[in-house]
Amino acid sequence: MTPHITHKLRGFEELQDPAEHWLAELAGRNLREVPARVDLLRQGDCTGPMHILIQGWAIRYKTLEDGRRQILSMLIPGDLFDINGFMASSMDHSIAALTGVTLARLDNDFLDIARREHSSLEKALWCDIHVTAAIQREWSTSLGQRTARERMAHLMCELYLRQHQAKLTQGRCCAFPLTQIELAEALGMTPVYVNRTLQDLRREGLVQLEHRTLTIFDLPQLKRVALFDSGYLKICDDDGGSAPEKENDYAL
Amino acid sequence: MTPHITHKLRGFEELQDPAEHWLAELAGRNLREVPARVDLLRQGDCTGPMHILIQGWAIRYKTLEDGRRQILSMLIPGDLFDINGFMASSMDHSIAALTGVTLARLDNDFLDIARREHSSLEKALWCDIHVTAAIQREWSTSLGQRTARERMAHLMCELYLRQHQAKLTQGRCCAFPLTQIELAEALGMTPVYVNRTLQDLRREGLVQLEHRTLTIFDLPQLKRVALFDSGYLKICDDDGGSAPEKENDYAL
DNA sequence: CGAAGCATTGACCCTATTCAATTTTGGTGG
DNA sequence: CCACCAAAATTGAATAGGGTCAATGCTTCG
Numbered sequence: 014m015t016p017h018i019t020h021k022l023r024g025f026e027e028l029q030d031p032a033e034h035w036l037a038e039l040a041g042r043n044l045r046e047v048p049a050r051v052d053l054l055r056q057g058d059c060t061g062p063m064h065i066l067i068q069g070w071a072i073r074y075k076t077l078e079d080g081r082r083q084i085l086s087m088l089i090p091g092d093l094f095d096i097n098g099f100m101a102s103s104m105d106h107s108i109a110a111l112t113g114v115t116l117a118r119l120d121n122d123f124l125d126i127a128r129r130e131h132s133s134l135e136k137a138l139w140c141d142i143h144v145t146a147a148i149q150r151e152w153s154t155s156l157g158q159r160t161a162r163e164r165m166a167h168l169m170c171e172l173y174l175r176q177h178q179a180k181l182t183q184g185r186c187c188a189f190p191l192t193q194i195e196l197a198e199a200l201g202m203t204p205v206y207v208n209r210t211l212q213d214l215r216r217e218g219l220v221q222l223e224h225r226t227l228t229i230f231d232l233p234q235l236k237r238v239a240l241f242d243s244g245y246l247k248i249c250d251d252d253g254g255s256a257p258e259k260e261n262d263y264a265l
Numbered sequence: 266m267t268p269h270i271t272h273k274l275r276g277f278e279e280l281q282d283p284a285e286h287w288l289a290e291l292a293g294r295n296l297r298e299v300p301a302r303v304d305l306l307r308q309g310d311c312t313g314p315m316h317i318l319i320q321g322w323a324i325r326y327k328t329l330e331d332g333r334r335q336i337l338s339m340l341i342p343g344d345l346f347d348i349n350g351f352m353a354s355s356m357d358h359s360i361a362a363l364t365g366v367t368l369a370r371l372d373n374d375f376l377d378i379a380r381r382e383h384s385s386l387e388k389a390l391w392c393d394i395h396v397t398a399a400i401q402r403e404w405s406t407s408l409g410q411r412t413a414r415e416r417m418a419h420l421m422c423e424l425y426l427r428q429h430q431a432k433l434t435q436g437r438c439c440a441f442p443l444t445q446i447e448l449a450e451a452l453g454m455t456p457v458y459v460n461r462t463l464q465d466l467r468r469e470g471l472v473q474l475e476h477r478t479l480t481i482f483d484l485p486q487l488k489r490v491a492l493f494d495s496g497y498l499k500i501c502d503d504d505g506g507s508a509p510e511k512e513n514d515y516a517l
Numbered sequence: 518c519g520a521a522g523c524a525t526t527g528a529c530c531c532t533a534t535t536c537a538a539t540t541t542t543g544g545t546g547g
Numbered sequence: 548c549c550a551c552c553a554a555a556a557t558t559g560a561a562t563a564g565g566g567t568c569a570a571t572g573c574t575t576c577g
Contacts, residue, residue, distance in 0.1 A: 057496070075406045077492045083409040085402050100391040105399040105497040139352040147357040149401050150337050154327045156408035157335040157453030161565070192523065201409030203566055208525060210565095240329045244309070245357040413533070444555060458533055460557060 016040040017091030017179040018065055024178050025140035025249040032131035040065055043118040047110045054108040060098035062118055066090055069114030070190050074198070075106040084199035086148060087111075087172060091179040096142055097124065112190045140249035147245040156201050159240065164200045165210050166239035169220060173229055174246055189227035214238075268292035269343030269431040270317055276430050277392035277501040284383035292317055295370040299362045306360045312350035314370055318342055321366030322442050326450070327358040336451035338400060339363075339424060343431040348394055349376065364442045392501035399497040408453050411492065416452045417462050418491035421472060425481055426498055441479035466490075 019036055022028060028036070044067065047053060053071065054061055071088040085106060088094060094108060099121060127135045148171070155164045169189075176187045193211070197204040214220050219235050221228040229235055236243075271288055274280060280288070296319065299305060305323065306313055323340040337358060340346060346360060351373060379387045400423070407416045421441075428439045445463070449456040466472050471487050473480040481487055488495075 073402075075402060077406070077410060078494070079492065081410040083406040085405050097391060097395075100388065101395045101500045103496065103500050105500050106402055136352065139349060143349075143353045146398060146401070149398070149405065150325075150327060150358055153337050153401065153405050153408060154329070154335040156405060157450075158329060158333040193525095194523075198409075204524085205526090205567080206565055212525090240331065242330070244355065248353045248355050248357050445557095446555075455534055456556085457535080457558090461533090464557090 016065075016067065017089075017181060018093070019091075020180045021091045021178050022134070022137040022141065024247060025144070026133055026137040028137060029131065029133045032127075032134040035126075035131060036134065039119060039123070040067060040117050045116045045118065047114050047116065049110055049112050049114075052107055052109045053114075053116075054095075054104055056104055056107045058104045060095060060101050060104055062121060063096060063098065063123060064094055064119065065117045066092045066094070067115040067117050070111040070188070071108055071114055072111050072195070072199075073106050073108050082198050083201065084195065086145075086152065087199070089172070089175055089179065090181060093138070093141060096138070111195070143248060144246060147248055151245050161200065161202050161206060161210050162213065163239050164202075165196075165207070165214065166219070166235050167241055168196075168200060169227060169229065170232070170236055170239050170241045170243075171246070173227065173232070174243060178246070185230065185232070186226055186228045188225065189222060190225040268317075268319065269341075269433060270345070271343075272432045273343045273430050274386070274389040274393065276499060277396070278385055278389040280389060281383065281385045284379075284386040287378075287383060288386065291371060291375070292319060292369050297368045297370065299366050299368065301362055301365050304359055304361045305366075305368075306347075306356055308356055308359045310356045312347060312353050312356055314373060315348060315350065315375060316346055316371060317369045318344045318346070319367040319369050322363040322440070323360055323366055324363050324447070324451075325358050325360050334450050335453065336447065338397075338404065339451070341424070341427055341431065342433060345390070345393060348390070363447070395500060396498060399500055403497050413452065413454050413458060413462050414465065415491050416454070417448075417459070418466065418471070418487050419493055420448075420452060421479060421481065422484070422488055422491050422493045422495075423498070425479065425484070426495060430498070437482065437484070438478055438480045440477065441474060442477040 015033070016037055018040060019028070019033055022036075049069075056075065066088050068090050070090075071092075071094075073085040073088065073094075074082055075085055076082045088108070124135075124138070127138060151167075151171070155167050159167060172189065173182065173187050176182050181187060191199070193207045194204045196211075197207045200207065202210075211222060214235075215222070219229070219231055219238065221230070235241075267285070268289060270292060271280070271285055274288075301321075308327065318340050320342050322342075323344075323346075325337040325340065325346075326334055327337055328334045340360070376387075376390070379390060403419075403423070407419050411419060424441065425434065425439050428434050433439060443451070445459045446456045448463075449459045452459065454462075463474060466487075467474070471481070471483055471490065473482070487493075
């Protein structure tokens with residue numbers, strides 16, 4: 014069974030067979046389980062080794078002195094953290110398990126070996142770094158310019174599409190294990206207003222959010238509501254983006 | 266005259282003499298001037314080569330289809346862009362000159378040479394990448410959690426301190442070449458409210474903003490207003506941050 | 518079965534937006 | 548040096564998007 018990270022990286026760059034095997038092996042070694050809501054790494058801590066998130070969701074977040082908390086990004090199965098974290102000495106933010114998670118720890122020579130022996134993988138990793146940065150920029154754009162409703166729709170699009178890339182969706186459904194409080198912290202709004210906004214989207218027949226599962230009934234319309242431009246999730250050499258995108262059944 | 270990038274990178278990692286000479290030489294070659302308000306690189310463009318911003322300010326920004334614009338970060342003299350941009354194929358955002366700027370273009374083998382021959386420089390560049398990402402996260406935090414007043418104070422602290430690291434401040438003054446409209450686009454608020462917020466900070470004797478120059482009368486207090494935690498601007502191996510910071514006269 | 522956490526609702530309020538007008542500034546040419 | 552223009556800054560008044568507070572209902576899980 015190919016791990017989710019492989020599916021994701023393939024979307025950036027075709028991987029050579031040896032690279033895929035090596036990656037699959039690494040994704041099954043040095044595993045560790047962490048229960049939900051536990052910090053993996055805390056603001057101010059020394060940075061740890063690199064990890065692949067194998068299963069479950071995590072978040073990056075930052076807290077202000079007075080307790081306000083901003084969730085900075087979502088980590089889903091197949092995501093890497095923290096690439097080259099050992100270069101920095103201390104964390105400027107925290108990482109926490111949102112659900113129970115399984116992590117694979119990577120050795121410090123991971124990047125060196127990738128560079129020397131698996132150039133296709135190294136390139137894919139660089140693309141991943143770029144996309145991660147692009148996602149962060151898109152969040153800034155959302156928080157600065159989009160309305161509450163647009164932000165919420167945008168986050169749903171992002172998480173659906175990212176899970177799709179990692180082959181984690183089932184038709185129009187995908188996991189969405191955020192409480193409304195966490196959703197509020199991610200979107201820079203209050204839980205009360207998250208609730209109301211969610212109801213609006215539900216009432217309009219765009220989405221449904223139940224039992225930690227998101228169902229998107231009308232993705233094209235949801236994208237329109239969100240002013241969603243999917244370019245940022247695949248800015249890498251894939252094929253430039255102008256080619257016809259036949260992808261799969263459920264239109265991207 | 267040592268270029269600003271050298272001052273900045275020294276703050277991350279002690280540079281070897283040959284590295285400094287090489288860098289100084291690069292900062293004086295392949296120069297190009299671009300007038301104010303011209304795009305250097307546009308959303309959707311193919312990515313270009315790496316550059317050092319030698320003189321003047323630039324911005325990264327992103328526009329939504331309906332014209333709303335979010336400024337994502339400020340580029341000041343000594344900043345690099347776009348590191349390893351050639352790995353991505355298309356830009357998810359734009360870069361524009363805010364003032365007239367001078368750029369130094371770097372050859373594509375810049376990073377390779379740095380890696381092979383100037384390991385201290387390579388490490389410093391990695392730190393720079395990390396700090397850049399940390400700044401972006403701090404902007405997300407600001408936009409999501411801080412009030413208008415706090416955001417404004419925070420941006421002023423950030424830009425003052427970053428300029429200080431690049432030896433671009435003069436006492437309590439530094440450049441601040443943003444119109445109120447641009448400030449609004451950076452802070453996710455309207456120009457009208459920027460004006461009012463600015464007047465509040467001025468009235469309280471915290472800052473003054475005139476002739477594109479920012480004067481900070483009470484940095485410690487401004488930091489308190491902003492809930493500013495300077496850790497994120499120097500998360501690299503400097504010395505961890507717990508050592509006594511005697512720095513200079515105007516308390517950091 | 519109780520308790521804690523989460524979701525939902527209503528009423529009120531405030532921060533920040535919108536719209537529109539006026540003043541100031543800075544740059545240009547005569 | 549002044550006149551002129553466009554862009555930027557400033558002001559006021561009305562308004563709306565989203566926050567706050569507080570109560571209630573619903574889950575989940577030990």
